[in-house]
Amino acid sequence: SYELTQPLSVSVALGQTARITCEGNNIKNKDVHWYQWKPGQAPVLVMFRESTRPSGIPERFSGSASENTAALTINAAQVGDEADYYCQVWDSTTVVFGGGTKVTVL
Amino acid sequence: QVHLVESGGGVVQPGRSLRLSCVASGFTFRSYGMHWVRQAPGKGLEWVAVISYDGSEKYYGDSVKGRFTISRENSKNTLFLQMNSLRVEDTAVYYCASVLIRGVILDAFGFWGQGTMVTVSS
Numbered sequence A: 001s002y003e004l005t006q007p008l009s010v011s012v013a014l015g016q017t018a019r020i021t022c023e024g025n026n027i028k029n030k031d032v033h034w035y036q037w038k039p040g041q042a043p044v045l046v047m048f049r050e051s052t053r054p055s056g057i058p059e060r061f062s063g064s065a066s067e068n069t070a071a072l073t074i075n076a077a078q079v080g081d082e083a084d085y086y087c088q089v090w091d092s093t094t095v096v097f098g099g100g101t102k103v104t105v106l
Numbered sequence B: 001q002v003h004l005v006e007s008g009g010g011v012v013q014p015g016r017s018l019r020l021s022c023v024a025s026g027f028t029f030r031s032y033g034m035h036w037v038r039q040a041p042g043k044g045l046e047w048v049a050v051i052s053y054d055g056s057e058k059y060y061g062d063s064v065k066g067r068f069t070i071s072r073e074n075s076k077n078t079l080f081l082q083m084n085s086l087r088v089e090d091t092a093v094y095y096c097a098s099v100l101i102r103g104v105i106l107d108a109f110g111f112w113g114q115g116t117m118v119t120v121s122s
Helices: none
Strands: A009-012 A018-023 A033-037 A044-047 A061-065 A069-074 A083-091 A094-097 A101-105 B003-007 B010-012 B018-025 B034-039 B045-051 B058-060 B068-073 B078-083 B092-099 B109-112 B116-120
Touching (some): A018 A101, A044 A061, A044 B109, A069 A083, A094 B045, B003 B092, B018 B116, B045 B068, B045 B092, B058 B068, B078 B092
Antiparallel strands (some): A018 A069, A033 A083, A083 A101, B003 B018, B018 B078, B034 B092, B092 B109
C-alpha cells in the first residue's frame, strides 16, 4: 500500500518560513492536497493539487512537489498558523493521509 | 455557508453496531461526493469511506471493509455510516467531509464537519 511520510514537528520563528514535507514514491505523479487542523476546529483545505490555493487562504501558503517529495511552505509565519498539517493523495480508489506535522511558531 | 453536522456517536460494546449521520446544509448536497474520516485518540487521520454524489460508487478503507457501509439520502441532505461488528480499535472521532468538486470522487476534501465520538469498549 502507498505511504506518505511527514515529519512529526516543524518549528518556525515568527515571521520566518516553515516548510512541511510529505514524502511518497513518485508523489510528483499524484495530486497532493494539504489540510490545516487546529484543536477544536474542523480541518481546512489550504492547498490542493499540489499548488492551488483555495479562496480565502493567504498567499503566504504555497505548495510544490519534486519526484518523491511534496512540500507546503508557509512564508512569514504567524501565530495563527500553529496547527497540525496533513498531506493527502489518492492511490487508485483509496485515500492516503500522511501522519501529520505539528507546526509551532516560536 | 457550508455546514456538516455529525451525530450518532456514543459508547458501544465490541461486536455491536452503530449508525452515524451527517446532515449537510449550505451547498447542493446531491451534487457532491462525501467521505467519512476518523481520528483515533492521539493518532492521525484515517480515511474510512467515500460515496459518489448519486450513491453509485462506494469505496472503503481496508480496516473497515466488510463491516462498515456508507450510504446517503439526497432528499434529506444526509450521509450515513452503518458500523457493524465494532472493535475497540474503531474508537475514534468520526468526521464527514465533502469532495471539493461536484460530480467527482477522486479529489480533495472540501469541507469537514466537527466530528462525533465513537467509543468501543466493554
